[in-house]
Every structure is written in C-alpha cells, then in structure tokens.
Amino acid sequence: MFRNNYDNDSVTFSPQGRIFQVEYALEAIKQGSAAVGLVSKTHAVLVALKRNAEELGSYQKKIIGIDSHLGIALAGLAPDARVLSNFMRSQSMSSRLLYNRPIPVSRVVNAIADKAQVNTQHYGRRPYGVGLLVAGVDETGPHLWEFQPSGMVLEYRGTAIGARSQSARTYLERNFESFENASKEELVLHGLKALRDSLAQDKELTTLNVSLAVVGIGKNFKLYDGDEVAEWLEKLGDTTSSRGGGARPSAADAPAGGAPVTTGDTEAGAMDTSE
Amino acid sequence: MRHGWNPYTDNGGSIIGIAGDDFVILAGDTRHTSGYNINSRDERKVYRLGENSSLVLATVGFGADAKDLAQTMRRAVEDFKFQHNLKDMTVSAAAQFLCTVLYGNRFFPKYAYCILGGLDKNGKARLYSYDPVGSYSKEGESRAAAGAASSLIVPFLDNQVEFKNQYIPSSKGTQERPVEHLDRDTVVRLVKDAFTGATERHIEVGDGLQIVTVSAQDGYQEEIMPLKRD
Amino acid sequence: MNHFPEAWGRPRDDVYGSYDRSVFGHDAAGPTQHTQQPIVTGTSVVALKFKDGVVIAADNLASYGSLARFNDVERLRQVGTHTIVGASGDVSDMQFLYEKQLENLIIAEDYQEDGHGLRAKHIYSYLSRVMYHRRSKMDPLWNVLLVAGWDDGKPFLASADLLGTTFSSPALASGFGAHLAVPLLRRIAPDEASVANITREQAIKTIEECMKVLFYRDARSMNKYTMAIVTGKEGTNDEPDIEIQKDVSLKQQSWKFAEKIRGYGAQTV
Numbered sequence: 001m002f003r004n005n006y007d008n009d010s011v012t013f014s015p016q017g018r019i020f021q022v023e024y025a026l027e028a029i030k031q032g033s034a035a036v037g038l039v040s041k042t043h044a045v046l047v048a049l050k051r052n053a054e055e056l057g058s059y060q061k062k063i064i065g066i067d068s069h070l071g072i073a074l075a076g077l078a079p080d081a082r083v084l085s086n087f088m089r090s091q092s093m094s095s096r097l098l099y100n101r102p103i104p105v106s107r108v109v110n111a112i113a114d115k116a117q118v119n120t121q122h123y124g125r126r127p128y129g130v131g132l133l134v135a136g137v138d139e140t141g142p143h144l145w146e147f148q149p150s151g152m153v154l155e156y157r158g159t160a161i162g163a164r165s166q167s168a169r170t171y172l173e174r175n176f177e178s179f180e181n182a183s184k185e186e187l188v189l190h191g192l193k194a195l196r197d198s199l200a201q202d203k204e205l206t207t208l209n210v211s212l213a214v215v216g217i218g219k220n221f222k223l224y225d226g227d228e229v230a231e232w233l234e235k236l237g238d239t240t241s242s243r244g245g246g247a248r249p250s251a252a253d254a255p256a257g258g259a260p261v262t263t264g265d266t267e268a269g270a271m272d273t274s275e
Numbered sequence: 276m277r278h279g280w281n282p283y284t285d286n287g288g289s290i291i292g293i294a295g296d297d298f299v300i301l302a303g304d305t306r307h308t309s310g311y312n313i314n315s316r317d318e319r320k321v322y323r324l325g326e327n328s329s330l331v332l333a334t335v336g337f338g339a340d341a342k343d344l345a346q347t348m349r350r351a352v353e354d355f356k357f358q359h360n361l362k363d364m365t366v367s368a369a370a371q372f373l374c375t376v377l378y379g380n381r382f383f384p385k386y387a388y389c390i391l392g393g394l395d396k397n398g399k400a401r402l403y404s405y406d407p408v409g410s411y412s413k414e415g416e417s418r419a420a421a422g423a424a425s426s427l428i429v430p431f432l433d434n435q436v437e438f439k440n441q442y443i444p445s446s447k448g449t450q451e452r453p454v455e456h457l458d459r460d461t462v463v464r465l466v467k468d469a470f471t472g473a474t475e476r477h478i479e480v481g482d483g484l485q486i487v488t489v490s491a492q493d494g495y496q497e498e499i500m501p502l503k504r505d
Numbered sequence: 506m507n508h509f510p511e512a513w514g515r516p517r518d519d520v521y522g523s524y525d526r527s528v529f530g531h532d533a534a535g536p537t538q539h540t541q542q543p544i545v546t547g548t549s550v551v552a553l554k555f556k557d558g559v560v561i562a563a564d565n566l567a568s569y570g571s572l573a574r575f576n577d578v579e580r581l582r583q584v585g586t587h588t589i590v591g592a593s594g595d596v597s598d599m600q601f602l603y604e605k606q607l608e609n610l611i612i613a614e615d616y617q618e619d620g621h622g623l624r625a626k627h628i629y630s631y632l633s634r635v636m637y638h639r640r641s642k643m644d645p646l647w648n649v650l651l652v653a654g655w656d657d658g659k660p661f662l663a664s665a666d667l668l669g670t671t672f673s674s675p676a677l678a679s680g681f682g683a684h685l686a687v688p689l690l691r692r693i694a695p696d697e698a699s700v701a702n703i704t705r706e707q708a709i710k711t712i713e714e715c716m717k718v719l720f721y722r723d724a725r726s727m728n729k730y731t732m733a734i735v736t737g738k739e740g741t742n743d744e745p746d747i748e749i750q751k752d753v754s755l756k757q758q759s760w761k762f763a764e765k766i767r768g769y770g771a772q773t774v
Contacts, residue, residue, distance in 0.1 A: 065357060068326065089357060093350055100630035104621040139742075140620050220326070223361070280541055282640050284668055307672045312683050314664070315672040317697060339637050339669035383641070504695075 011123045021127060022120050025149035028129035032075035034165045034198040035062060036191050037133035037144045038158035038172060040182045043216040044135035044142040046073040047191035049162075049198070050209045063211045067092040068220045069102045069137050071213050075162030076130035076149075084112050084128065084147075105136040105143040109153050117151030131161040137215050160194060167243060168194040184214060185235065192236045197243050205239040283386045284309065286338035287479030289422035290320055291466055292390035293436060294402035294415070296456040298490035299392035301333045302466045303422075304474070304502060305483035316482035316504060321497075324352040329489050330369050330393040335422035336407065337386035344385050347376055366393030370403040370411065377409030384408050388421035398491035417454075424473035424480045431472065435465050459490065467500060474502045481505070539644040543595035545569050547580045548725045549682030550591035550651045551715045553690050554660040554675045554700045555708035557736050558745065559653040561589050561662075562712050564720075564730035565752070567596045573727065579751070581731050585611055586744045587624040587661075588654035589733040590632070593679040594667065595647035602646060606635060624742060625654025625661035629671075637669025649679035655737035655745040660700065675700045678715070681723040686715035705736065717755050728755045 006012055007020030014020060035048040048062035060078055064085045065071045070092065074081035091111050095103035112132070119125045132147040144156050158176050160168035171194040179190065191212065196205055207229045215221040224232065233239055287308035292301045303320030306313060318338075322345040324330040332348050334341035351372055355364040364372075370391055377385060389405040404419035405411045418436040420428040433439040441452040457465070466486055474481040484500040516524075545567050552561035567575040581591045582603045590607070592599040610631065614623050623631070629652040639646050645667040654661045663673035675697055676690030693703055693711055712732065720726045730753050737745035 065361065067357075089354070093354070097346065097350065098631055098634055099623065099627040101627050104619060106619050107617070107621065138621070280643075280645065282643060282645075282668065284670065286670060309670070309683075312687075314670075314683075315674040317674070318672045337668075337670075339640070339671065342671065343637065343669075 009123055010120050010125065010127055019120060022150045025127035025129050026131075029076040029131035029148070029161055030163055030165075032077075032130070032162045033060075033062070034160055034162035034168055034195060035073035035075050035133050036158075036160040036165075036168050036172070036194045036198075037073060037135050037146075037156070038176075038179055038187060038191055038194070039135070039142045039144045039156075040179050040184075040187045042142065043182075043184050043187050043214060043219075044137060044144050045184075045187045045191045045212065045214050046071060046133055046135045047188070047195045047210070047212045048073045048075075049195055049205075050211055059208060061211070063213045063223055063225075065213070065221050065223055066108070066136075067096075067102060069215060070105060070108065071135055071215065071221045071223070073133040073135070073211075073213070074130050075132075075165075077128070078130070080128045080130040081132065084115070084130070084132065087115065088112060102138060104138045104140070105134060105145065106138075106155075108136075109134050109145045109147060112147055113151050113153045116147070116149055119149075120151060133159070133161060135213070135215055136221070137217055137219075142215065142217065158190075158194075160198065162198075164198040164200070166198075167241075168198040171197045184216060188212060188214060188232055189236055192232060193242070196236070196239065197241050199241040201241070203240070205233055205236070207233065283337050283340075285336065285423075286314070286341075287423045288320055288335050289420065289424040289428060289470070289473055289477070289480050290333040290335045290388070290390055291418075291420045291428060291432070291469055292333060292392050292402050292404065293418045293432070293457075293462045293466065294392065294400040295459060295462055295490075297394070297398050297400060297492070298459055298462075298488060299331070299394065299400040299402055300459075300462050300466060300486065300488050301331045301390060301392050302470065302484060302486040303333050303335065304470055304480050305485055305499070306479065306481050306502075307338060308479050311478075313482070319485050321485050321487045322349065323487070323495060324349050324369065325356065325363075328352060328363060328393075329495070330364070330366060330391070331487050331489055331495075332373075333390045333392075333421075333487075334387045336388050340385040341387035344373075344376065344387055344389065348373060351376075366391070366395055366401045367413070369393065370401070370413070370415075373403075373405060374409040374411050377405055377407065379409075381408050388425075390419045390421060392489065394489060394491055400489075420469075422480075424477040427473050427476055428469045431469055432465070459488070463488070470502060539642075543598075543647040545574055545596040546725070547578060547593050547596055547599065548723055549678055549680040549686065549719055550580065550593050550649070551678040551682045551686045551690070551712055551719070552591065552651050552653045552662055552676070553694060553703070553708050553712055554662050555703040555705055556701055557660070557705060557739065558655060559589075559660045559662050559735045560705075560708045560712045560732065561591050561651060561653040561735075562716055562730055562732040562753075563591045563593070564716065564727050566725065566727040566729075568725045571724070576727055576729065579731055581733050581749070582607070583733070583747060583749065584628050585614070585623050587622075587656060587735075587737075587742075588628045588652060589735060589747065589749075590628065591651040591653065591679075592648045594649055598646040598648050602632070602635070602648070602650075607632075625652060625656040626663075627656075628652060628654070629661070629663050629665065633665040633669065633671045636665045636667060640667060640669045651677055651679060653733070653735060655735055656742065658737075658740040658742060660735070660737070681726070682715065682719060685718055685722060689715050689718065705734065709734065713756060717758055720755055720758065728758060729753065730755075 006014035010021035033049040033051045050059035052059045066088045092103045119127045127149040134145040158172035210229045213223045290303040307315040307318035321333045384407045391403045418432045438452040442448045443450045470484045481502045486498045488496045550563040563580040567578040649666040675694040678686040732750045734748045
C-alpha cells in the first residue's frame with residue numbers, strides 16, 4: 001500500500017529530499033483527462049477533453065469561467081478545482097470592487113499558488129489534487145499559466161496537463177513558433193490538433209467530449225460547449241489522433257535541444273519547487 | 276452641547292421608471308448636489324447590471340449608499356451568472372434579492388430609493404420600486420418615480436400613464452379611460468416632459484437626462500439628453 | 506472652556522468631579538473614541554482638467570480653529586506614478602491616509618514588480634472604499650479628497666469625502682473653493698467637451714487665479730501653496746510627467762482694492 005515510510009503526511013521530507021504526498025497529488029492530475037492551453041499576441045485559448053464516468057452519465061466540466069477576462073481548465077479532482085475557482089472568483093471580484101480593475105492574471109495565479117503551498121507545509125492537510133491551466137487577458141496582454149498542487153506556477157506560450165498530455169505538448173513544441181502571430185481561429189485549431197494528438201487510438205474529438213474557451217484583448221472569455229463546438233470541429237476536419245496509434249512518444253520524438261515551450265516537465269520535475 | 280455627526284446626506288436628483296408591454300425605460304437626471312452646490316453635471320444614476328444583462332437599476336438619494344447598492348447588485352448578478360452555468364438572473368430573482376439587501380441593512384439603512392427594471396423570460400417588461408428598507412410589490416408596477424422631484428413627477432405619471440382623472444369624452448365624465456400599454460415613443464416623450472418640467476420647478480434637478488431603454492426587440496439602449504443647467 | 510479640544514463638550518471637572526475611569530476596567534485610557542469633529546484643518550483643494558492633464562493646488566496652512574497653527578503643511582501627495590491626491594479637512598486623518606494607508610498600499614504594489622501599478626482610477630476607487638467604509642463604521646476620516654491624475658489615456662479628476670460620496674467633474678474644488686473657485690473654473694470648463702480646448706498654461710493661470718481669490722476671501726487660507734501639474738500622453742497609459750511646485754507665492758496679490766470697500770471690517774465710518 002505505502003511506497004515508503006515518508007508519505008504519511010505532507011510535512012515530512014524523505015531522505016532524498018522529496019515530499020511524497022505532493023508528488024502523489026501531481027499524479028492525480030495525470031488521472032484526469034487532458035487540457036491544452038496556448039497563447040498568441042492577441043488571444044489565449046483553452047481546449048479540454050471531457051470524460052463521462054458512465055455511459056449514461058454527464059460529462060465532467062473541464063473549463064470554468066472566473067471573470068470576463070479570465071478562466072481555467074482543470075485536470076484532476078474536479079471538486080478541488082471548484083474550491084480554487086471559487087476562491088479565484090472572490091479575488092477577482094474584490095479587485096474590481098476595491099481597485100476598479102480586472103485582476104491581473106499573474107496576481108490571481110500567485111494567490112492560488114500561495115494557498116496550495118500552505119497545504120504542503122501543514123500537518124493534517126492535503127495538497128490540492130488538481131492541476132490548472134489559467135488563461136486570461138490583462139493590461140500586459142494574453143497570458144497562460146500552469147498551476148500545480150505543489151504551489152508551483154509557471155507561465156507558458158503553450159502547454160498541456162492531464163492524461164496522455166505529453167503527446168499534446170509534443171505537438172505544441174513542434175508548432176509553437178507559429179502561435180505568436182496566429183489568428184484566433186488558427187490558435188484554436190492548434191489547440192484542437194494538440195488535444196487530438198493526446199487521444200487514445202480508438203477515440204476521436206466530438207461535440208460531446210470537447211470544451212474550448214477563447215479570451216482575447218478586448219474580447220470576453222467565451223466558453224464553447226456541446227453544439228457550439230461543432231463549427232470548430234468542422235474546421236479541424238480529422239478528429240482522430242494524427243500520430244497513428246496512441247502510444248506515448250519516445251524521447252526521440254522531442255525536438256533536439258528542447259524547445260522553450262514547456263520548460264516545466266510535469267513527468268520528472270515534480271519537485272522543482274525550489275525555483 | 277455635542278453636535279452629532281450625520282452619516283447621511285442628500286445628493287438630489289430624480290429617477291423614473293416606466294414599463295411598457297415588451298420594453299422598460301429607466302431614466303434619471305445627471306446632476307449631483309450637496310445643498311446649494313452642484314458637485315457634478317454628469318453623474319449618472321442608472322446602472323446596467325452586467326454586460327449583457329437586461330437588468331437595469333436606478334438609484335437616488337444618498338449618493339454613496341446609492342452607488343454601493345448598484346455595485347452590490349452588479350456583483351450579485353455577475354456572481355449568479357458564474358455560479359449557475361452562465362445563466363442570467365431573472366428579473367424577479369433580482370427584485371427579491373434587492374429587497375433582501377435593503378432589509379438586511381434595516382438598522383443602518385442604505386438611504387437610497389431604487390427602481391429596478393428588466394425583461395422576464397417571455398420578454399415582457401417588469402418594473403419594481405423600493406423604499407430604503409426594501410419594501411416592494413412582487414407584482415411589479417407600470418410606473419415609478421423617486422428622488423427630489425418625485426412629488427412633482429408622480430402625479431404627472433398618474434395622469435399620463437395610469438390615465439387617472441381621464442374620462443371618455445362622450446361619457447360626460449362617468450366612464451374612466453381604460454388603461455393600456457403605451458408605445459415606446461410615447462413613453463420616451465413622457466420621460467422627457469417629466470424631467471423638463473421637474474427641471475423648471477426643482478433646483479436639484481437638471482443638467483442632463485440619462486434615458487435607458489431595454490426592449491425585447493432592440494436590447495439595451497442609452498441616450499443622454501441635455502437639460503437646463505441653471 | 507480650555508484649550509484642550511478633547512475636553513470640549515464634556516462635563517466640567519470643577520462642577521461634576523473628575524470622571525471615574527475605573528468603569529473601563531484596566532483600560533484607563535477610556536473608551537474607543539471616534540472623530541466627532543475635525544481639529545487641525547486644511548482648507549480648499551482646487552483642481553482643473555486641461556487638454557493633456559490636470560492641475561491641482563492646495564495651500565500650506567493647517568488651522569487650529571481660527572488659529573493659523575502650521576504654515577508648512579503639504580496637502581498634496583503623489584501616490585504611485587499616475588496620481589496626485591489632495592486633501593482638505595482634518596490634517597491628522599490626512600496624514601493617516603498618506604503616511605499609513607497609501608504608503609503601505611504603494612509599497613505592497615511596487616513589491617509585486619509585475620507592471621500592474623495602480624493608476625489614478627484605481628487609487629480613487631481604493632480611497633472611495635476606505636472613506637465609505639469608515640463612515641459606515643461611524644468613524645469617518647474627516648476629509649474631502651480630490652484625486653487628480655492620468656488614466657485610460659486621458660486626464661482623471663474625481664472627489665471622495667468623509668461620507669463616501671463620490672463624483673467626478675472637469676473642475677472640482679473642496680471646502681470654500683466649492684463656492685469661490687468652482688464658478689471661476691467652470692467659466693473655462695463648463696463641461697467635459699470643453700476640456701479639449703484648455704491649454705496647460707491656461708489651466709495653471711486659472712488655478713493661480715483661484716488660489717488668489719481664495720486667499721482674499723477665505724479666512725483659513727494663506728498666500729503660499731503647492732501646485733502639481735500632471736501631463737500625460739493622449740491615448741496611452743504611459744507614465745505621465747508630474748511637476749510639483751512647492752512654496753509657490755501668489756502673484757500680483759494686493760489688498761489695495763479693499764481700501765474702497767465700506768460697510769464691514771475695521772472702518773469706523
């Protein structure tokens with residue numbers, strides 16, 4: 001049952017300097033379905049794959065609007081994401097009430113990072129079991145942040161979290177150079193293509209399992225769900241993985257030199273909290 | 276002798292709300308006063324509750340409380356949207372909520388008179404008006420006025436919107452003129468007449484008239500008409 | 506009546522005996538007291554928008570009742586990079602706002618170093634909330650504040666007072682200035698549209714004129730003041746140029762005109 005003696009709580013380091021409860025929390029993210037985020041000079045886009053636990057059940061919500069300029073995509077424990085999103089909403093509202101301004105994206109991200117960090121340092125607490133992609137626009141332009149239960153947050157030009165997300169990241173790494181000047185449509189399609197690559201062999205993107213959201217400079221956060229996704233899937237064309245089979249990419253798949261797109265490696269760098 | 280400090284003041288001005296069949300009009304003058312001073316000639320009293328909302332709130336009385344109420348309502352409507360899967364708050368729900376907010380401050384009242392308007396889910400106009408501690412009619416009303424010149428405006432609306440004291444000419448004053456919904460142009464004209472009249476007779480009313488129309492057909496529209504600045 | 510304001514309006518010790526402070530238990534300092542009246546006060550602040558910015562001015566006098574108590578008080582304060590705040594009313598409440606509240610606010614903001622500094626409308630919103638919050642606690646900050654600066658690519662000017670009342674106008678003045686200066690300012694700035702036709706020089710001249718008129722007729726004013734001029738770049742939120750002129754003296758000020766005025770004052774005939 002236990003991996004070792006050092007994972008009973010999140011306040012005890014292992015002799016190797018790891019905090020296992022936090023690492024397990026990062027594993028919870030990988031249990032969740034994939035979510036992709038990417039930014040251009042003018043827009044930020046979130047794309048996510050929804051899952052239903054049962055054939056007759058509804059699909060779990062993957063993208064949550066926080067404010068008119070801000071939203072999140074989640075992978076992992078959805079209830080934990082609700083707690084975080086409610087907190088983000090109240091932060092966002094306070095900013096508007098007190099300062100009469102939409103909260104800067106980095107500020108709200110740092111606020112949840114601080115909350116998450118507390119859980120890694122107090123006995124009897126549990127780290128959040130969810131990873132978030134935060135997409136938003138503020139006075140310094142569009143932004144995409146990744147949040148991890150360790151309390152680590154990093155800004156990206158494009159990244160993906162959740163099950164089989166390495167394939168999506170591989171797509172983003174290969175195409176990130178065209179993101180910056182991409183139109184809204186192109187950016188969404190890049191997102192869908194990245195998400196498509198994370199699909200298992202016999203799966204495809206449908207109006208039922210795709211959620212996507214766009215926010216732009218001067219354009220409110222807009223969530224596309226259900227039938228609203230159809231127009232985008234039409235533009236995408238092929239809705240199955242272009243990678244032929246859903247196998248994990250080998251190390252050779254990654255471009256040489258390591259593109260600067262996804263600097264935080266969720267697979268190995270889980271404990272890179274010292275930076 | 277100890278002079279107590281008064282946490283309230285009156286910042287003048289007036290507001291009007293008139294409901295048609297499928298449109299509602301809320302209006303207020305843009306003068307903001309303290310005693311005989313005009314603080315501003317362009318301070319608006321009618322607020323849209325949310326970017327794409329059909330809900331409109333007009334507040335008048337103590338300016339700070341009025342603005343605080345508008346902000347509270349805007350926040351509540353926005354919050355509701357995010358908490359309920361982007362569904363808009365209905366006008367009747369917003370009306371009940373405003374009542375709760377006002378009565379919640381029963382023992383340190385928000386000294387502001389409110390008129391709330393909007394369209395229900397069938398696109399029909401709804402209009403509610405409140406006293407500072409929240410009493411209102413759930414059935415709504417066809418017209419309301421509040422603020423400094425309300426005593427001048429209300430009887431005018433009684434006559435022109437409810438047709439009070441109007442009789443069918445041929446009946447020799449025995450048959451009342453039946454009440455009917457007014458069309459939009461008529462209502463806008465009534466609002467403008469009411470305020471030009473109030474501006475003549477009340478020193479705290481004037482400068483500008485903000486007219487907000489919400490209709491099933493044309494959505495939200497806002498117009499500013501100049502009023503006398505003397 | 507003695508000269509300790511905190512004793513004003515209280516039962517006199519020589520009549521009723523000294524107050525029994527033991528009712529407060531160990532806290533012999535007495536009950537929490539809220540401001541019931543201003544003590545040391547500053548008079549008007551005047552401000553006017555012009556095409557590329559705002560001019561704001563306030564004299565350097567702090568009065569204790571009718572006593573001219575201090576003549577070197579700065580009532581204008583730069584807050585952040587885009588804003589000047591001017592305060593009239595109680596000087597200690599002003600200092601609390603400037604030295605504590607706003608100082609801490611700006612330190613906390615600067616510490617973030619993320620390029621999201623607070624501009625004029627943000628500072629104004631914050632101050633309005635503080636003023637309204639304090640009045641709602643029945644513990645007001647006894648001031649009228651004018652916030653001048655640059656925001657959304659255009660001049661910013663608005664007012665907040667001890668009741669939390671807020672409003673904005675192209676020309677504003679607090680205290681006596683609301684009666685004496687505002688009519689002069691509105692001659693050139695009757696509405697928002699007219700601001701585009703006012704030059705910086707014109708605005709400065711008009712504010713100087715207002716300070717002079719106020720000195721002539723406001724008994725709680727003095728002939729030395731501070732003026733701040735915020736000049737921004739139209740359409741941008743780039744850091745505006747803020748020029749603060751201290752110890753400005755009134756120009757061409759003379760009491761000569763008063764010689765012929767009869768009917769009040771020291772004349773015997």
